[in-house]
Amino acid sequence: MFFRNKMTLQQNENRNRILCAHLICALTSLMLIGFCANLVGAAPVKAVYKYQEIKAISKSLKKQKKHEDLEKLVEKSAEFVEVHPEYKRVDEVYYLLGNALVQLERVQEGITVFEEAIKKYPEARYVERFLLDLGLAHDKLGNHDAANSAYQKLIDHPKYGSRSQAKLAKKVLEQDRTERKGELPRPPGANMSPRAWIGKPALDFQVMDLKGEALSLKDLRGQVVLLDFWATWCGPCIAEMPNVKKTYAKYKDQKFQIIGISLDRSAEPLEAYIKKEELGWLHYWDKSRKVSTMYKVRGIPATFLIDGEGVIRKTNLRGHALEHAVADLVKENLASVAGKKRM
Known part of the structure; x- marks a missing residue:
């Protein structure tokens, strides 16, 4: 009787050991599976x-x-x-x-x-x-x-x-073949410095502005015009905007006009910014880069100040230099207009 009870106890202990061993194996397998899954998931994250x-x-x-x-x-x-x-x-x-x-x-x-x-x-x-x-x-x-x-x-x-x-x-x-040195051919005037435009006639263009109205540089002849190439994503352009707004407000009634030529990727942010900042001058979205290509613009902001005769007088004006240059040219243009009237 005692021997039988002893055998039963040993069998139970053995059974428990086997169950524990199986349980440990199962838990270990689960941990390994989880670890491997984490490794697989970690690889793309690391990449x-x-x-x-x-x-x-x-x-x-x-x-x-x-x-x-x-x-x-x-x-x-x-x-x-x-x-x-x-x-x-x-x-x-x-x-x-x-x-x-x-x-x-x-x-x-x-x-x-x-x-x-x-x-x-x-x-x-x-x-x-x-x-x-x-x-x-x-x-x-x-x-x-x-x-x-x-x-x-x-x-x-x-x-x-x-x-x-x-x-x-x-x-x-x-x-x-003898001219090919491993660089792409540059378009004519690609290396043209902005200062090289000074004294040259401004190139005319005929486009539709943001309001759907015809816009031509030639139609503004007799006025001082600032061509301002910019974009809403351009930090320096936005930083310069207060100077542009100040200059426009001061001289807009003295035969001075601005044409903002935007290089934005879409019209929505441009229109939203113009509305928010109340930019009252003329605006053109140069989505096909037609005008910026004409003027060989390689970086923005880029400005071209044009006199009443359609000649480029100054380029890349910023800060106080912009207002001073506009003031001088407006004064010169008004004197020229007055002189023609007396004649």
């Missing part, structure tokens, strides 16, 4: 942070190109494309990597990166940039045949052959 870091470096380089920042961009981008080859924007990182290498004069390395990216991601959205920059890199090294091949692939591409990068490739191919 996002790394991508944002790379974009921040690229953005700072647009403001000021520093050798150490280019080196950092190469290091971060090279690591990213190796660790995160499936990331949705890895093609962009490849482009930034190749472009930075070319800027560092490590051109052959840049070529290798572009070729690798084209091979790995033939349908990526950055393929058109890969092909164009690959051609420019080959031209930089004097490998014009290889460059021609890259340009032609872009021009013949079923998806990107009609887009802006392909058009640039065509312009490059129109150049003499």
